[in-house]
Amino acid sequence: MKRTFLAALAALAMSGAAYADTIKIGVVGPFSGPFALQGKNFKAGIDAYMAVNGSKVGDDDIEIIYRDVPQADPAQSKALAQELVVKEGVQYLAGFYFTPDAMAVTPLLEQANVPLVIMNAATSAIVTKSPLVVRTSFTTWQTSTPIAKVAKDAGVSKVISVVSDYGPGVDAENAFKAGFEAAGGQVVEAIRMPLATNDFSPIMQRIKDSGAEGVFAFLPSGPTTLGFVKAYNENGLKSGGIKFFAPGDLTQESDLPALGEAALGIQTTFHYAVSHDSPENKAFVEAASKAIGNPAELSFPSIGAYDGMHVIYKMIEATGGEQDAQKAVDAVKGLAWTSPRGPVSIDPESRHITQNIYLREVAKADDGTYYNKEVQTFEKQGDPGLAAVK
């Protein structure tokens, strides 16, 4: 009895693949709550891809099913992923803004025969949890390592590191430290501050007292970056010549209107700037702006989602719409294409995206808006984090 029941369920799930001509993709992300903006960007990236490339692969229609996990909540994430796989019969899982949410899903993949395409979650180790995980976003290690070289090249040899005290912050601190020390610099002090810090003045005082020539900072994009950058200006660090280095989370495009003048000149390294100058990106920004409604809300998760969709489309092409997770993942190993962010490829070993990391500087455009201006390119960067974790 039990066995037949299971078989029936399995058949039900499979049937979606074999006979119907609609292929479902389940996308889990923060669509409401404090990170709603990032979820909105997921949707914008996906919509943009489908607007440009059509909502069909071969004969199969593509349908996206969204599920909301407002804040990191692995139990909810797993429950929703399970529901998507078992009830909705999705062939692909995608999205995932937070690392624990993605981690919770990895044990399901093999049994469910479903690949997981991560469109944001940035902790290196996720790809090691299952061979069916592919990531099209970035890791904190990947975006934070090049800035160390930038700092050293700018003639700064003593840096204080200031990060939010949680997983990605610690990753950023380690990545920067490794890179900076390898380049011959010295991290004089490493401060970890609580995520829920509203007033950064005391931190700025610490930075001043440390005697460092530059500060490396990591905070999650959103409201706190505003306070941090403003405090950096108002407490006289900027005018005092202490240079500011950070990965691009700090100056995501959707925060720039609020940061405004205070952010001018801040140098960050990141995998994507909305201002990236290429025909692919022009097309993407146009489509994504239309999808999101307000172009000022466009930010980096959209590109992870856009390229994630590209990978999934390739997977569907390779499998001809059949549900075969391993075949699908194998098909995109080594896949290279020109993304709106520049040339990228999926590393066959780690299944993580190899991409250019750009050094950008916040600049003011002629129309008075602020943007990340790309000034230098670090080509074909892999994820140094995996090696460091091992």
Added chain:
Amino acid sequence: MSMTTTNDLIAERPAKHRFGGGDLIGLGVILALAVIGYFLFPNNLALLTRIIAIALLVLSLDLVTGYCGVATLGHAALFGAGAYAAGIVSAHYGINDPIAMLAFGIVAGAIAGLICGAVILRAHGLPQLVLSIALIHLFHEFANKASSWTGGSDGLSGIAPSALIGLYEFDLWGRTAYVFGVVLLVLVFFILRLIVRSPFGMLCRAIKEDPIRIRSMGASPKAALMKMYIISGAVAGVGGALNAISTQVVGLDSLSFTMSAESLVMLVLGGTGSLFGALTGTIVFMFFEDVVSAANPFHWLTMVGALLIAVVLFAPKGLFGTAAAFVARRREAK
């Protein structure tokens, strides 16, 4: 003389006190719901399991808030302690037997209950609420700091529960986890029904109404509340362990203010001071949230807000509390 008196008294007992009657109905309802859930949502067992885990947390909260009148916005500390304990023994010490993990969860929950009780019971009313908020933040921050043990904000992964009693693997469909959860919920519910009717349960209800009067009867309210806090911790620990076993990842959210506040909302929604109220509140809230957030993942929060407002306006004693009062009135009117 004395014998007849006793018999008379037992015969006179009001219906609601008749031993076992209410319990059997309650257990029957839970089991019926569990079976209906299984067949109605065979594809959604993970959600149902999650509801069960949260229901255990809300039941645990009801013990201290509903039965003892303690105001707390930090109850997830007990739940999270259970979840992390069960997760850590599996991920770091290779203790993968679900029953053993559960036992660790219960003990950790009870210890967390002891700690929280010792702090929270030092004040009343609003300051008490703030003590609980401070505690949950301390727990959360501690788990974040101890990332070599807890995985910090990346979550504790690598939890691999072995087959339940050596026979039933935890599978993709979540059937084992679901059945395990239902069994735990039924057991806990049954035990709690006994406890709330026991002399100790009666003592706690009395403390909720007037702790000073209880002192003049020679009982220590503080000692009783501490005891209830430990029991509550054990119950929350069951929920946390179930969560860790079924999800196989424990995140900081299980120790968060958000989860504490949500569990309080669910409890008040269903009706405090009644185990059925706690269950009703959890089921209604989580199903409602699941349905509206699937229907519109972007703007469902407004709908949940409207639900809460509507409940306060039209069912001020909570869904179950108001329904029970309505039935009681009807019965009296007859």
Added chain:
Amino acid sequence: MQTVLSIAIDALAYGMVLFVISIGLSVTMGLMRVVNLAHGAFAMIGGYIASYAARDLGLAYGFAIVLAVFGTILIAIPIERLLYRRIYGAPELTQVLMTIGITFCIIGIANYVFGPTLKTVPLPPQLQGSVDLGFRAIATHRLFAILCGLAVALALWYAIEKTAFGVKLRASVDNAAMAAALGVRTEIVYAVSFAVAVGLAAFGGVVGAELLPVEPYYALRYMVTFLVVVSVGGAGSIPGALLACLLLGGIDTTGRYLMPEFGEFFFYLAVIAIICVFPRGLAGRAKG
């Protein structure tokens, strides 16, 4: 010595911003006995209105503040009449449920109307930049926030202790039935107090926007902080709230300077310690 002074200045500035935003909550919770978890939502509405007025309409900062305060009160009036009136005197947990529900609704609506991005209130040139205090620089708008805090504290203290309305308010709080019997129209007193509390929230939301930027989740993000500050001070006490804000601001700032990695521990352990010593808050009244 310089460091100590510098921390003290930061603590004062941070504490005063907290005070301006939280004091309205102290009024609703202490004087009206409503656990108003929607306080942050009203502060947020104020912030949105000011941001819209100053950024999109290009109005002057001062005018934007006035617009924010009265606009928020205008929005709050129907909410008070339809919803809050039902929960005056209700059990605390019922109040929590209702006001969380209101907060969820407001967050959802704000997200829909204004989108999820950060909104700022552009400062007038006079408040931009920094002032040199000799040993360090401090942002001008922070000095402005300190002054606003002092002004609000004085005005409220005067209104409650020295005016006829204050007498009626205190009478209504102590014994509503008796006050009504003496001819005080308590529902008007309550409505006015509510409007004042909401107006203060909006004012705080605007003045504090540099530190706590406006976005839809604002309503819940800082709620805990407000609640903690008000309770530590003793709900309903203006001097208590002021003292609590300065004390907690000081602890928070010092903790974050000395050992930022344990900043949260520092703050919340201090909260627990204070409440254990003063179970009714710093200026708690015996009744409550």
Added chain:
Amino acid sequence: MQPIFEVRNLKRAFGGLAVTNDVSLSMAPGDRVALIGPNGAGKTTFVNLVTGNLVPDSGDVRLGGETVTGIDAIGRVRRGLVRSFQVTRLFLDMTPAEHVALAVLQRDGRSGRLFGNFLAMPDVMDEVGQLLGKLGLRDLMHRKVSEIAYGQQRLLEIAVALALKPKVLLLDEPAAGVPQSDTGRIEQALADLPADLAVLMIEHDMDLVFRFAKRVVVLAAGAIIFDGSPSDVTQDPRVREAYLGSYANASHAA
């Protein structure tokens, strides 16, 4: 006979004002003592000092030969010093049966039991039934307290106190606020109190005092100014001066 309850030189001052000033009192099992005194005489403070809710500045409280001055209120109850409240403090959502059962279980050290319902404990129910029967509350035993009359609530207060099997019982105005029609039942209940119980009744109603007490203690300005038989109390010039003259008339008028 060995005194069961003794107060020796009890003193307590609030801000320099001696509210209880060198009070000594001794009671033997079976004593029926009424404590009277004008408003502000310090009766409440005295009760709080005796029950352990206030700590004396000096002096001793002894119970059955044991000094309990350093023992808290709960410990004193457990040693047999029980009080009732002037304004009923009952649990409005609970039934009289539950009240008495709780007291019985607490007395036996069984109130912490997690399993079993008192309704299914014959020994407890026996005692509950007898006690409530004696006080005429049998028929109401499963009603909520909030639904029964005030006079019956006062009787329940006495039942709860008795269920604790006290050695010394402090009754704080047991008939206060009860309509005239119901006072008879309360007086009957007082007359039926166990013979070996030492009872200290704080009371304003002089009729009740004269009917109930074998001995009257008068407290004025924190000190005992009279301790003797009821027949003598009205004759005592100090009492007359301090208290009785005006008060007795008022009392009779009411």
